[in-house]
């Protein structure tokens with residue numbers, strides 16, 4: 001179990017619902033892959049009609065909804081979306097995602113900081129999506145966000161941890177949880193994030209667009225657990241030269 005955003009969670013794998021081909025997968029992921037946190041973009045919450053489905057109707061009541069402000073282009077929009085999201089979902093967990101460009105979907109640091117300041121004061125549990133920028137992460141920690149969510153690589157690229165050298169200092173220096181969000185394309189990328197000491201990962205594309213999202217969610221869940229366990233035990237150091245597996249001394253003395 002680990003504590004985050006005022007909750008005790010078992011699973012360190014958070015899943016985005018955006019690209020799922022079928023919302024009924026959400027319940028199966030909750031029960032069969034142990035996923036407890038689902039990110040939901042407010043712009044996709046709508047009435048359940050013949051043409052559209054309301055994602056909220058598919059999220060188990062004990063799961064945690066992380067409202068996502070994706071689509072916001074500045075702090076004012078993000079705050080408005082977060083407020084609407086809280087009303088619609090009854091969840092005060094908000095992922096602050098503000099992007100001005102649609103080509104790279106990189107987070108806007110200045111607007112993100114402003115939105116977080118407001119949302120923390122408004123009583124939200126705030127989870128900002130950020131660049132792997134230690135200075136920004138520290139500022140956000142100061143203003144009272146619950147966790148920081150630095151990107152592994154751009155959203156939807158499946159390229160994995162492209163900037164370990166920038167992520168490591170954040171993991172080492174900030175005291176709030178660090179969730180690696182975006183660009184994680186394979187279970188081995190998720191394991192790598194956890195071996196580095198990340199507290200959790202958020203994944204959408206690699207699970208939702210796979211041939212079998214449920215099986216892929218289970219694969220990611222196992223990788224996240226394995227990576228975390230290895231981190232807790234302690235990752236061994238690397239050597240420049242071969243280290244004999246059967247030490248010669250034993251043979252000589254025996």
Ligand SMILES: CC(=O)[C@@H](O)[C@H](O)COP(=O)(O)O
Pocket residue numbers: 015016017018039068070097154155156157158181182183184202203204205206
């Ligand atoms: C759904 C969600 O929260 C995304 O905005 C997130 O950043 C995930 O990124 P990937 O789709 O690359 O996993």
